[in-house]
Amino acid sequence: MKKTAYFSMEFAVDQSLKTYAGGLGFLAGSHFRAAKRLNLPLVGVSMLWSYGYYDQAKDREGRMKVEHVRKYYDFLTDINLKVPVTINGTNIWVKAYKLEENVFNTCPIYFLTTDIPENDHLSRTISYELYDGNNLTHIAQEIVLGVGGYKVIREAENVKYFHINEAHALPIAFKMLEDYGIDYVKEHLLFTTHTPVAAGNEVQDITLLKNMGFFGSIDTITAEKYGGNPFNLTVAALRMCKRANAVSKLHTDTSEKMWSWVTNRVPIINITNAQDRYYWQDAGLKEASEKKDYNGLQKRKKELKRELFKVVADQAGKMLDPDILTVVWARRFAEYKRPSFLLRDEKKFRNLIESGKLQIIWAGKPHPADSNAQITFNWIMSKTREMKGVAVLTGYELNLSKLLKQGSDVWLNTPKRPNEASGTSGMTAAMNASIHMSTVDGWHVEWAKEYPEDSFTIGDGINLNEDYESEEMYERLKEAISLYDTEEWWKKAANSVNHVVEYFDTERMIKEYSEKLYID
Template sequence: MKNTAYFCMEFGIDQMLKNYAGGLGYLAGSHFRSAYNLNLPLVGVSMLWSYGYYDQIRDKEGQMNVHYVRKYYEFLEDIDLKVSVNIYGSTVWVKVYKLNSDIFETCPIYFLTTDIPENYYLSRTISHKLYDGNNLTHIAQEIVLGVAGYKVMQKCENIDIYHINEAQSLPLGFKMIEEYGLDYVKNHLVFTTHTPVSAGNEVHDINLLNKMGFFSGVDITVAKKLGGAPFNLTVAALRMSKKANAVSKLHNETTNNMWDFIKDKCEITYITNAQDKNYWQDPIIRNAAKNYDYDKLRDRKRELKELLFEEVADQTGKILDPDIMTVVWARRFTEYKRPNLLLHDEDKLKKLLDDKKLQVIWAGKPHPNDTNSQITFNWIISKTRNLKGTAILTGYELKLSKMLKQGSDVWLNTPKRPNEASGTSGMSASMNASIHLSTLDGWHAEWAEMYPDNSYTIGDCKNIHDAYEANCMYNHFEIMSNIYDTEEWWNKACNCVNDIVKYFDSERMVKEYAEKMYI
């Protein structure tokens, strides 16, 4: 593997380093922990967000609110380095901090901030909030990450391969074109594409990007040939890269079909996402499952459920029962993931709850500017207030995510196929003896094919309708509740824990990146 720099807007390394929004950051965190364990020559480049993504709190009526609190991290090393970038004709200074490997046992990561006294206030706000809803601010963030990040690598590291995780750091490629030409970039740039949802593939006015400095010194006609007008970042990345990858087998099929019209694009292969068992998996669960010790596994799951239920009680005043099958829906809160599918038929759900066949916990963060998803979140809050055996939690970050995965019995995943590129939350839940119940989308399509008895699948890939899939889901709940806490259940749970790490542990994923992309 060649010396590689991995550019990503977010890294979910540790709860205390609130530099992540969700799955993309969790994935980057697992990538960097496993690369460190494998002693691979990888460094990260990201932004240092002064206010993080946001703090998810409740108002006086218990509704979810978006709140911002400035973050401070004394464990980041000030390496006494500043570089400049040109944004809209003005010089913006970027200061660099470094997360050294020994802090969290990851490969090193360089963090960039514009929130320093050398800049005017508007320039300082560039690195205030992850995924800022202001379009101009977000474009400026992409320029800082790509161009300033490239300059930092030139000064601090000897890099052969530049890996852009999503197209948001694409200005890096144009800076390289300016210095060395397009052929050089096509030999040194690799690209990972994630969501097939249109909102996840940015399109901007090409003249606006040019005025802002997105293309560095590259002529706008060259940029137009690469990304079109309006300018599509993903299209340009596929034309500028040596190789690109999707993040699951199904996503690879979707991605190649989606971008089939692009002439001169690079090869798109796939590397299925994975998560780090050393971070996410409870060691007692691991050992109990390895030995098929059902009693030990049952006792440990009960302990972890009680820890989770303390959090539920603290937030909502609800006391859940550790003897009832606990279903968790927790991930990025957005429409295509269908957080409200559980409530599609409220009468059926209420009967399952009243019969004590299950209890349900929701959690997740809507985007701070996604009003519809926030309305859905607060609608579920209002529904769960008077629905016994249900709760919805705020503060969905690494700590709560791990608590939910270790304390759940069933991990529910309900995306509308084929919108889920991969999804990874169910992997780390399965590592903790939580049975995966999912539509046939993302990584679950591979998991269900490899080990059909280790999970349950909602519907099929032909009849993709809320009513049909919701009914299938309720039927699965009946089936699962009938075997819950039996020998059959714990045997399935042990198989799940043991089999999931054979392919869905991030050491496999990182090795594939080294062999397929970083060569």
Template sequence: MKPTAYFCMEFAIDQPLKTYAGGLGFLAGSHFRAAKRLGLPLVGVSILWSYGYYDQVRDREGRMKVEYVRKYYDFLTDIKLKVPVTINGATVWVKAYKLEEDVFGTCPIYFLTTDIPENDYLSRTISYHLYDSNNLTHIAQEIVLGIGGYKVIKECENVKLFHLNEPHGLPLAFKMLEDYGLDYVREHLVFTTHTPMPEGNETQDINLLKNMGFFSNVDIKTAEKLGGNPFNLTVAALRMSKRANAVSKQHKKTTDQMWSWVKDKCEIISITNAQDRHYWQDKIIKEAAENYDYEKLRERKMELKKMLFGEVADQTGKIFDPNVMTVVWARRFVEYKRPYLPLYDEKRLRKLLESNKMQIIWAGKPHPNDSQGQMTFNWIVSKTREMKNAAILTGYELKLSKLLKMGSDIWLNTPRKPCEASGTSGMTASMNGSIHMSTLDGWHVEWAEMYPDDSFTIGDGVNTDDAYEADCMYKELEKAAKMYDSDAWWEKVANCVNHIVEYFDAERMVKEYAEKMYK
């Protein structure tokens, strides 16, 4: 493959480095760990968020609360490089730090910051918060990532190809267009689209972008031909790239329909997301499953559940029983993923919980300015406070995610089709013997087709009504509860652990990127 620079707003590399919000970052982390093991010439570009995404804590009544705590990292290398970018007519200095390969076992990543003394206060705040809700700050962040990152890479690396992981770094493409022309850009740029949701397919006022410096010195008529007016970042990325990819077979169908009207777009292929088993998978679970040693598998699962339940007890004061089937709903807390669905028929849920056939745990972070998401989270706090065998945890980051995946029996996924482009949390749960239960969206469509007996499927993928899919979900949970802790259950668990890594391991995904995108 060609030496490639991978531009991404977030990287979830390891718990100490808090530069991520959710799945996009988790995926980038797995990509870079697997690429390092395979010896691929890949280098990352991201932003060093001074306050991370945010710290999810509790207020005095146990409800979630947003806190911002400044982060310090002594394991990043100061490479003594600052580059200028022009934002809204003013010069902003961008300083680069480097995450060396040996720190966490990844390909190298350059982290950019504007939070340095050379800049005024407003300029310093550009790199304060990941996915800042202020639109002008958000555009400035995209300019820092795209143009600042491009200049840093030009100074430090011999790169032949540029990969936009989501369109946030699109100013990079316009800087290349200014320097070398459109034909050059279309030979040296590839693009991954990760979601059909409007938030990931950003539309902006074209004059605002021009004034902010988003297009470098490219004239506005050229920009309009590429992205339209109002300007759509995804459309421009599709027109400026050599090739693009969707992140599951189901997502490719959705993407083809969404962008069928876009003329002159590049080819869109499918590369299904995957996760890094070397980082996520418990070794004892892996070994026991390979040997179909149900006794060892059960013994280790009980140990992992006890570790998770220590966290549950610490946060909520509830003592969970490792002998009871444990269901986890944990991911980015957003409406289309329907965190409320397990509570859709509260009487039916309570019947399962009070009969000691099931325990359930929620976790996840809404956006710090998503008041509806925070209200849903706190509604679940209030619902579970006195509900038997139910809890909701705060602080959903890599460490807690791993604990939940290792300690759960069912990983519950309830997206509204076709909103989930891929989703990957269920892959890493399955690697640890937590059986995926999901609607027919994202990666689960492929998993259910490959090994229908290794998961539980909610509904038919046609009727996406809440009432219908909630009913199907309860039926699947009831079926799972009857089966739990039998030989048939542990056979299903072992098959799940063994089969998931055949296709949904990051090394397969990274090899596909190398062959289909980076060649």
């Protein structure tokens, strides 16, 4: 493997370092923990968000509200390095801090900020909040990550490849083009795409990007040759990189079809996402599963349910029962993930809950500028507030995510195919004896094909009618209720624990990156 700099808008390496929103950051964190363990030459580049993503709180009536609280970190090293970046005709200073390897046992990561006294107030706000809803600020963040990150790496490290995780850091390609020409770019740039829907891939007005400094000194005609007009960041990345990958087999097929019209691009290879078992997996669940000690597995799972239920009682005032099947829906609140799908037929949902044999927990963070997602979150909360055995939690950071995965019996995933590029939360749940229940999308396509008895599959992946899929979901929940807490259940849960790490552990993923992407 050649030494590689990995650029990502977010990294979830520890609860205390709040520089992430969700799955993209969780993936990057696992990537860097495993790479450190395997002693691979990888360095990270990201943004030091002064206010993180946001703090998800409740108002006086219990509805979700967005708060922004400044973060401080004394465990980042000031390396006394500042580089200039030009944005909208203004010279802005980008300061780098370094997360050393020994802090959280990861490969080193450089965190960039514009929130320093050398910059005016507007320039300082660029690194205030992850995924800022203002488009101009968002473009400025991409320039800081791409160009600022490139300059920092050139000063601090000697790397062969520049790997952009999603197209946010694409300005790096135009900086390299400006300095060395297209042959250099195509020799040193690597790209991972995560969005399997054309509408979800970022498109910008090309003149706006030019004026903002996205292309540096590269003229608009040249930029248009790579990204079109309007300018599509994913298309440009596919045309300018040496290699590109998607993050599941279904996503690879979807991406190849979606971008088949793009000329002069690289093929999209598959490297299915994975997560780090050494970080996520409970040792007691692992040991009991490996020994096929079903009584021990049941005992440990119910201990972990009690730990989770303390948080539920604290947040929601609901007392859940560790002897009852507990289903969790927890992830980013995005429309295609269908967070309210459980309530599609409210009568059937209520019947399941009122049977006294099923408990449900929701958790997740809508984008702070996505009012529809926030309305959905609050609607679910209002619909279920008076229901016994149903709770809605605020937050989905690392610690709560781990508690939910270790304390749930079923991890429910309801994306609308083929919108889920991979999804990884179910992998870490399965590592903790929480059986994956999912529509036929993302990584579940591979998991259910290899080990169909280790999960519950909703629908057939062909009939995508929502009435059909919701009926299937309720039937799978009934199936889970009838099976729960039998020897057959714990055998299924143990097999899930033992089998999921065979392929969906990060060390396999990292080795594939080393063999398929980070090579000459």
